[in-house]
Amino acid sequence: METSTALLTDQYELTMLQAALRAGTAERRAVFEVFARSLPAGRRYGVVAGTGRLLDAIADFRFGTDELDFLTGNGIVDEPTAKWLSSYRFTGDVYGYPEGECYFPNSPILSVEGTFAEAVLLETVALSILNYDSAIASAASRMAVAAGNRPLIEMGSRRTHERAAVSAARAAHIAGFATTSNLAAGRAYGVPTGGTAAHAFTMLHDSERHAFEAQLASLGDATTLLVDTYDVERAVKTAVELAGPALGAVRIDSGDLGDLARRVRAQLDALGARETRIIVTGDLDEHGIAALAAAPVDGYGVGTSLVTGSGAPTASLVYKLVARADRPGPDAPLRPVAKRSTGKPTIGGRKRALRRLDVHGVACAEVVTVGEPAPGVRDRLLQVPLVRGGEIVGREPLTAARARHRAVVAELPPQARQLSRGEPALPTEIVADGPQGA
Template sequence: MDTADLRPQVDVPSTALFTDQYEFTMLQAALKAGTAERRSVFEVFTRRLPAGRRYGVVAGTGRVLDAVRNFRFDPDVLGFLRDRGIVDEPTLDWLSGYRFSGDILGYPEGEIYFPGSPILRVEGSFAECVLLETVILSILNHDSAIAAAASRMSSAAGGRRLMEMGARRTHELAAVAASRAAYIGGFDSTSDLAAGFRYGIPTVGTSAHAFTLLHDTERDAFRAQVDSLGGGTTLLVDTYDVAEAVRTAVEITGTGPGAVRIDSGNLLLVAHRVRQQLDELGARDTRIVVTSDLDEYAIASLAAAPVDAYGVGTQLVTGSGQPTCSMVYKLVARATSADPGAPLLPVAKKSTAGKQSVGGRKWAARRRDAQGVAEAEVLGTGPLPPEFEGGQLLVELVKSGEVVGEEPLDAARERHRAAREALPLSAVQLSRGEPVIPTEYIG
């Protein structure tokens, strides 16, 4: 599915105010000091993975490119900044002509990352780069957290289908982003129609308990649903008595519905009982779908159950307990003057324990063994070693202000599948542990 062809053409509002005020006050001070035009290199990275996670997943890159493209200052935005007295008139004049003209490189969407990985590198003048910090971090921190949770759930599901259904458990706009990130991480479909409309993700959904309760009997509800949606529909069988509902579902459809959904109770036990009952009634092709506050651990516990698909909501859209990746956006190099030919000087924060960073513009590569399994995340600021020629992880996303790195969503989804398969087997263990491969720095 080439989702690039499915995305609707809409008038996207400016993203310039998806930011923190201090980005603008820094800009104003730098303009006055004459340092705003110094060439600068910012990198996005995380100092550590969320507790217990073995790897991270890059997601949100496509949304970052949209945000950069639409980061502009129209009259309404400038009026807001002026009315609030956030910046002075010279700064407003500078902002009125703002368009990012620098370069952005990064790990391609769906790729795996580890502590220190330069997930995104933003290079240009200090003035144009510093303004992008908050919007870039808000997108990458949210989407990468969801994608990592989705990846863990996908591993636990062992090839069984996964449906994202968490729209009602988060902000309406976050729900769309979460669906996109979950799809990259391995989910097959979403219940959120806005995500289907915006990104071409397959959508699913049939009925809730309210539909059964609306009718005088469960039989009437099932009949109405089958008459409307056909015998291949999914019938929700745990509103009243599960065994009776399954029996009714098979009677109404003749050979059994396409699937039955179980949304409560001891899912392992109920799934076995329902499978046995369906088989005894001749509905051997009817699938079993389970929902009800699932996470990767619950999915793994159902590995031996006769379940065909999982529907996941709350735990997915909240990152399964890790709703952010703690990514940061740090200046790692800057020119010694505003002269276009001035050399770059590596810089890094050194003062606070636990928050140090490594200065300098970095390259990144992944060392693999003879079987192609990842052994280490290798980062460096000096010359690229010959053995990593052609194997760098960073790719061009924006060149001289022009977006060059857009791709279909399915490309990111497939990239993640391949990257995860190239990790050591311990990467998919759900028990707490350290990153599955170490990060090594080469000076």
């Protein structure tokens, strides 16, 4: 696949660029902001993910010969525009919520500042990355809340686009999943990988016993044997006969998972395999996980519902111009701009944001200020520098995002961690001239 991300772009970004270049408005300074008008129905918080990938995409956003030949050959841009694109490199500033941070309606999770020309071009790729990854992380976080201390295994690659699958594994790991089945995510991002065998492996062999023997010989007794290909009880019996009490785990992928887990736990215990864990998989979502809280389950594998955002496959983030200068040049003052489209109005002006905590350290409001905020002692500023003067400064290890997410969710009020449909867990207060004192 191509390295450049420059054509992961809607055509109108380029036609706008061309028209603005011709009109002399392309070099006006501009501020674009990414935010969600609302959370998906019933969700109590959203989770930012994809920022690290976006920084890579910005670094790779270059128009080489291949890209330019396509654009000019198809009459999409004229020669002066192609020439401008040939030296394109984002030279502005980006700041935003770091990965793993939670967000609420109107949280300014990303701000892109530069000339209109350089900033408008990033709209599509920024939204694609943040919308998908944040949708997955937002769903994953709810599953992690439901799972409590039991590990979650991401195994949804097969149910989404093959490249989206890699990003989904990354986003899920940020939001609390322990491991992924996706090897490319292991290589690209260091997400821990796992996996043992499918039903096909059992059916390949002349008997389930033969299959289990083959797996144990190759992967050792600590492996996980899949026990629901034919008859669960018989399979568990065979598994313990072959591996003894050292058997790592059994996996159940179908049927009434809670009932089966109880039966299998009793059977394993009776056979002396008290340390053998029970992993359940099969069309689980956060509600299915929560329903198994009282069952003797040691880990959950989640596929379809994770990679499709559990009912909310996009975060519905938008990228809107909120301020721009009246003339070209770095010194021209910015003025707020806003559209008035029915149902889709925007709030003009560059925003900052902070999370307000109460005296107990519990988050109580998302405060979005038009202009610079005056944070109180318990307010936490939410935006961090990501790109400064075109230089990427916001890279961090995935472990940092993962730790941040755990801390941020713990800081939210208890109702944030309810799975039932509800209102956003924090009110978003939009303040035109700095926040009220905390």
